[in-house]
Amino acid sequence: MISLQHLTLRREESLILDDVSLEMKDGENWAILGRNGSGKTTLLEMMTGYLFPSSGSVEVLGYKYGQCDLREVRKEIGYIGPSLMEKMSLTDPVWEVVATGAYAYLRFYQDIPAKVKKQAINLLEDMNLGSMAYHPFGTLSQGERKKAMLARCLIANPKLLIMDEPCAGLDLFEREKMLAEVDKLRQRNVSVVYVTHHVEEIVPLFTHVALIRGGKLAGAGPKAEILTKEMILATYDIPVDVEWDSGRPWIKIRPGGK
Numbered sequence: 001m002i003s004l005q006h007l008t009l010r011r012e013e014s015l016i017l018d019d020v021s022l023e024m025k026d027g028e029n030w031a032i033l034g035r036n037g038s039g040k041t042t043l044l045e046m047m048t049g050y051l052f053p054s055s056g057s058v059e060v061l062g063y064k065y066g067q068c069d070l071r072e073v074r075k076e077i078g079y080i081g082p083s084l085m086e087k088m089s090l091t092d093p094v095w096e097v098v099a100t101g102a103y104a105y106l107r108f109y110q111d112i113p114a115k116v117k118k119q120a121i122n123l124l125e126d127m128n129l130g131s132m133a134y135h136p137f138g139t140l141s142q143g144e145r146k147k148a149m150l151a152r153c154l155i156a157n158p159k160l161l162i163m164d165e166p167c168a169g170l171d172l173f174e175r176e177k178m179l180a181e182v183d184k185l186r187q188r189n190v191s192v193v194y195v196t197h198h199v200e201e202i203v204p205l206f207t208h209v210a211l212i213r214g215g216k217l218a219g220a221g222p223k224a225e226i227l228t229k230e231m232i233l234a235t236y237d238i239p240v241d242v243e244w245d246s247g248r249p250w251i252k253i254r255p256g257g258k
């Protein structure tokens, strides 16, 4: 699905990514963790082709970047990040915001086919947002907006879904609702790459984890092998215990940092 080979990114004096190699295979879903500024978003931007490495190679869904038309690749990739939601019209009905995803538009200036409208409404119903389909997008809570943006991605049937901190800023209730939708992606034929700061967001959907520290890969592999107290200490410099419950890892900080 994704093959990153020896990715290095230099900006002036600093090395933002330092020889990162990662193989993500079909059927795997990956969570990427690391401290602020460790290079997670940079890595995602390389996967979507918005950034090119100073050296190394990127292959996504069989396309070798630098030798393919990135517009074609991007039709197969859904992306949920912090900025796109802010570009949506707050006055348009929610179903219309979802429908724009079928065409990768920000807004419609022509009639929307009935079939696309039905698809948008079905997706909203799947996410328990059916009753809000005709409400203006701006009246939704942050969590509901994020779920609607997920529906907007899914209407285009992406093969790969890249999510950059989709639960940032959500309260406990809304985060769990969003995570339930993320976990439901198991029912779809889509691979997921997900950046988060919170280990407990690694719901059963995720099979693999990559840890980044200072632009270098600190660990990558099946989640139970990577989410150990030793690996988390090496990534975050904080001593923790990890407990697994309901298929999710939970972190306990050791009192006094011991």
Ligand SMILES: Nc1ncnc2c1ncn2[C@@H]1O[C@H](COP(=O)(O)OP(=O)(O)OP(=O)(O)O)[C@@H](O)[C@H]1O
Pocket: 011, 016, 034, 035, 036, 037, 038, 039, 040, 041, 042, 043
């Ligand atoms: N254009 C740039 N020029 C110089 N440095 C940059 C540039 N873009 C990013 N950086 C630096 O690269 C590092 C990695 O940034 P990145 O956004 O990938 O980190 P991140 O792991 O996603 O962080 P966070 O968790 O805070 O979102 C940071 O130190 C950042 O300041």
